[in-house]
Amino acid sequence: MATLTSDRKSTRPSRPAPELIFGDLWEFDPSPETADPKLKPRYDLFIGGQFTAPKSGKYFDSINPANEQKLAEIALAGRDDVDAAYAAAQRAFDTTWGKLPGRERAKYLYRIARLLQDRAREFAVAETLDGGKPIKESRDFDVPMAAAHFFYHAGWADKLDYVAPGRRVAPLGVVGQVIPWNFPLLMLAWKLAPALAMGNTVVLKPAETTSITCLKLAEILQDAGLPPGVVNFVTGAGEVGAAVMNHPTPAKVAFTGSTEVGKIIMRALAGTEKKMTMELGGKAANIVFDDAPLDQAVEGIVNGIFFNQGHVCCAGSRLLVHEPVADRVLAKLKNRIRVLRVGDPMDKNTDIGAINSKEQLGKIAALVDSGVKEGAEMFQPPCRLPAKGFYFRPTIFSGVSMSHRIAREEIFGPVLSILTFRTVDEAIEKANNTAYGLSAGVWTDKGSRILKMSVELKAGVVWANTYNKFDPTSPFGGYKESGFGREGGRQGLLDYAKLV
Amino acid sequence: MSRLPISKTPKPYVGGAFIRSESGRTFPVKDAAGNFFANIPQCTRKDLRNAVEAAAKAGPGWAKRTAYNRGQILYRLGEMLEARRAEMIETLVCFGVAKSAAAKETDTAVDRLIYYAGWADKYEQVLGNVNPVASPFFNFTVTEPMGVVGVIAPDLPPLLPLISLIAPAIVSGNTVVGLASEKTPYPAILLGEMLATSDLPGGVVNLLTGFRKEMVPTFATHTHLRAISAAGVTAEERKALRLGAAESVKRVQFAAAATEREWFAEAAQSLHAIRETLEFKTTWHPIGA
Numbered sequence: 030m031a032t033l034t035s036d037r038k039s040t041r042p043s044r045p046a047p048e049l050i051f052g053d054l055w056e057f058d059p060s061p062e063t064a065d066p067k068l069k070p071r072y073d074l075f076i077g078g079q080f081t082a083p084k085s086g087k088y089f090d091s092i093n094p095a096n097e098q099k100l101a102e103i104a105l106a107g108r109d110d111v112d113a114a115y116a117a118a119q120r121a122f123d124t125t126w127g128k129l130p131g132r133e134r135a136k137y138l139y140r141i142a143r144l145l146q147d148r149a150r151e152f153a154v155a156e157t158l159d160g161g162k163p164i165k166e167s168r169d170f171d172v173p174m175a176a177a178h179f180f181y182h183a184g185w186a187d188k189l190d191y192v193a194p195g196r197r198v199a200p201l202g203v204v205g206q207v208i209p210w211n212f213p214l215l216m217l218a219w220k221l222a223p224a225l226a227m228g229n230t231v232v233l234k235p236a237e238t239t240s241i242t243c244l245k246l247a248e249i250l251q252d253a254g255l256p257p258g259v260v261n262f263v264t265g266a267g268e269v270g271a272a273v274m275n276h277p278t279p280a281k282v283a284f285t286g287s288t289e290v291g292k293i294i295m296r297a298l299a300g301t302e303k304k305m306t307m308e309l310g311g312k313a314a315n316i317v318f319d320d321a322p323l324d325q326a327v328e329g330i331v332n333g334i335f336f337n338q339g340h341v342c343c344a345g346s347r348l349l350v351h352e353p354v355a356d357r358v359l360a361k362l363k364n365r366i367r368v369l370r371v372g373d374p375m376d377k378n379t380d381i382g383a384i385n386s387k388e389q390l391g392k393i394a395a396l397v398d399s400g401v402k403e404g405a406e407m408f409q410p411p412c413r414l415p416a417k418g419f420y421f422r423p424t425i426f427s428g429v430s431m432s433h434r435i436a437r438e439e440i441f442g443p444v445l446s447i448l449t450f451r452t453v454d455e456a457i458e459k460a461n462n463t464a465y466g467l468s469a470g471v472w473t474d475k476g477s478r479i480l481k482m483s484v485e486l487k488a489g490v491v492w493a494n495t496y497n498k499f500d501p502t503s504p505f506g507g508y509k510e511s512g513f514g515r516e517g518g519r520q521g522l523l524d525y526a527k528l529v
Numbered sequence: 530m531s532r533l534p535i536s537k538t539p540k541p542y543v544g545g546a547f548i549r550s551e552s553g554r555t556f557p558v559k560d561a562a563g564n565f566f567a568n569i570p571q572c573t574r575k576d577l578r579n580a581v582e583a584a585a586k587a588g589p590g591w592a593k594r595t596a597y598n599r600g601q602i603l604y605r606l607g608e609m610l611e612a613r614r615a616e617m618i619e620t621l622v623c624f625g626v627a628k629s630a631a632a633k634e635t636d637t638a639v640d641r642l643i644y645y646a647g648w649a650d651k652y653e654q655v656l657g658n659v660n661p662v663a664s665p666f667f668n669f670t671v672t673e674p675m676g677v678v679g680v681i682a683p684d685l686p687p688l689l690p691l692i693s694l695i696a697p698a699i700v701s702g703n704t705v706v707g708l709a710s711e712k713t714p715y716p717a718i719l720l721g722e723m724l725a726t727s728d729l730p731g732g733v734v735n736l737l738t739g740f741r742k743e744m745v746p747t748f749a750t751h752t753h754l755r756a757i758s759a760a761g762v763t764a765e766e767r768k769a770l771r772l773g774a775a776e777s778v779k780r781v782q783f784a785a786a787a788t789e790r791e792w793f794a795e796a797a798q799s800l801h802a803i804r805e806t807l808e809f810k811t812t813w814h815p816i817g818a
Binding site for chain 2: 177193194195196288291292293295296298299300307309464476479480483484488489490491492493494495498500502503504505506508509510511512513515518519520528
């Protein structure tokens with residue numbers, strides 16, 4: 030039952046003020062997105078501007094993680110397909126793309142941005158079906174942001190003299206890229222747009238569970254008239270990724286994924302002179318001070334860890350709360366996640382969709398078990414989960430200490446670990462006490478404290494009184510074991526250039 | 530009766546002090562004429578770890594100095610080298626560098642310090658920027674030093690590359706553990722003495738002497754070294770450095786200058802050499818009442 034009580038502050042800070050709780054009083058009617066994702070039953074490789082069957086003739090299924098139903102068949106690339114893709118990319122670099130003036134390259138990128146905007150709804154539905162993220166996120170974030178990346182980088186293509194002050198820049202040549210499954214289309218845009226703006230050609234492998242929007246984008250590249258071979262897509266799992274990374278042709282490889290795999294790639298490429306960009310894991314601290322606007326902070330904490338089911342490398346997975354407000358924040362947080370809607374990703378009211386794969390669901394469950402075993406206190410709201418598909422309840426752990434696995438390892442799921450601190454120095458020490466350094470959040474009313482924290486936190490992105498904000502103009506990337514290189518902005522562009 | 534001169538015991542400069550190797554080992558170096566010159570400490574992996582500790586301790590304080598102050602200290606280092614120009618030239622000559630080349634190397638090294646001193650309070654204005662995001666945030670990207678940088682100098686020339694690798698790293702607030710030329714380590718010992726009188730806080734630059742084959746594996750794998758800036762390393766050493774770097778996702782760069790001549794060129798000094806040991810940090814600050 031909902032109870033309406035006064036909003037008066039409790040005199041005892043340890044006891045949270047009563048507040049309005051809706052609970053399950055009102056049921057939501059289903060509100061499914063119904064647009065046609067225009068899927069093909071089978072997707073081939075995209076090599077030299079053509080959809081090409083894999084030489085092996087092998088295909089694998091891409092399923093919808095929300096209901097485990099097959100969506101389409103995806104080509105399984107072999108070594109010779111990867112060779113063919115690189116040959117096409119090299120040819121395109123030598124004969125067309127590498128010779129095109131920047132202003133002409135720009136026009137292709139603008140076209141891609143526009144064509145993606147035209148088909149935004151269709152792409153959003155496809156993205157949600159294939160990856161399991163809530164439709165409101167693919168509709169309002171992934172797809173528009175992907176288009177924005179193409180639009181932003183398009184304008185750079187003929188302004189490259191301004192990228193590296195005092196020096197001229199040139200493309201590197203052919204670039205090999207491997208992207209993860211958490212933001213399939215957006216990561217694709219992050220990788221393609223700067224590489225192409227700089228004049229490179231690309232061989233890219235999407236994640237095996239989320240290849241569909243990548244191959245749908247190939248249709249847009251054809252419609253845009255992009256010269257054949259400038260962009261090539263090869264699909265498959267880790268072996269194909271290794272073939273893309275270890276191939277002798279690319280002058281640079283760019284990888285987004287786990288720190289573990291990033292290290293494997295770095296080792297594999299140790300004997301070469303290939304340039305690299307690594308966007309790896311994270312274990313970000315989201316730090317809430319006692320002067321923070323707490324309701325706003327709670328929204329930010331929820332967005333920080335439950336956005337995209339927590340499948341976010343920069344997720345605010347470690348909440349550091351100032352002790353004077355720790356109880357209040359925890360109580361508010363529990364109330365807030367009680368009303369998160371977990372379920373059908375295609376429903377426009379869904380907050381937390383499906384976990385991307387069975388494998389990932391298993392990893393999350395294993396780490397959550399370790400949290401319980403190590404003595405942290407778990408809270409999960411009693412929400413109903415669909416019978417089919419891969420789902421995990423939003424989970425928060427309080428009483429977590431720095432040595433717990435759930436405070437050190439990247440969970441990549443909707444699981445928040447809560448730690449507390451007493452002083453600013455302790456917050457900084459705890460936040461930085463990790464091998465990662467991708468992002469951090471700070472919640473406080475004091476502007477000077479925001480800037481102080483921003484200086485002290487060893488992280489590539491610091492969000493103040495907000496979390497998980499992205500923009501093509503804003504460089505993104507990590508310190509320490511979260512990788513090197515940036516994506517977005519002038520700094521990201523420079524990672525696809527050589528100085529001449 | 531002729532007077533017997535007092536010869537100097539060469540000691541590398543680590544943590545603001547002049548040390549012997551913890552191992553007690555030394556190796557003899559000869560001058561160009563083949564005469565015994567001195568015993569040089571043969572530093573060990575343990576010495577390297579100690580140096581990294583000293584550098585890590587000095588790091589936060591050095592990075593917090595104002596840019597103006599760091600610029601003045603690098604300039605002061607130029608002053609120290611200029612003041613002992615004759616001694617440095619004489620030393621280089623002693624190890625077989627022609628007199629004119631020795632003078633050129635010393636002068637270029639001084640000029641290089643002055644070049645980087647001038648960047649101290651400017652590189653940020655050129656490399657960082659405000660980003661016009663499509664939401665109500667003041668979004669800006671600034672640079673930060675990476676932390677402790679491992680510098681591996683080539684054998685030749687003995688002085689200029691070492692300074693060319695150290696200066697762009699420390700100007701932004703990094704601290705350095707450097708490995709001197711294996712063949713001609715003495716100029717680095719002399720440089721250490723100049724560093725000690727240059728207002729540079731102890732531990733900001735630490736110089737080790739010794740054998741590359743003993744030290745490179747630890748440079749590669751030491752996780753507190755956040756970056757490696759190397760030159761004149763073999764293909765095998767490059768691979769070892771990159772392999773070790775993978776363990777802690779360390780940044781590794783090899784200097785573009787490949788020949789002795791190239792170290793003297795204008796292109797051997799650059800804003801972008803400073804950029805190589807910087808991280809970019811982007812902050813989102815809300816705009817609102």
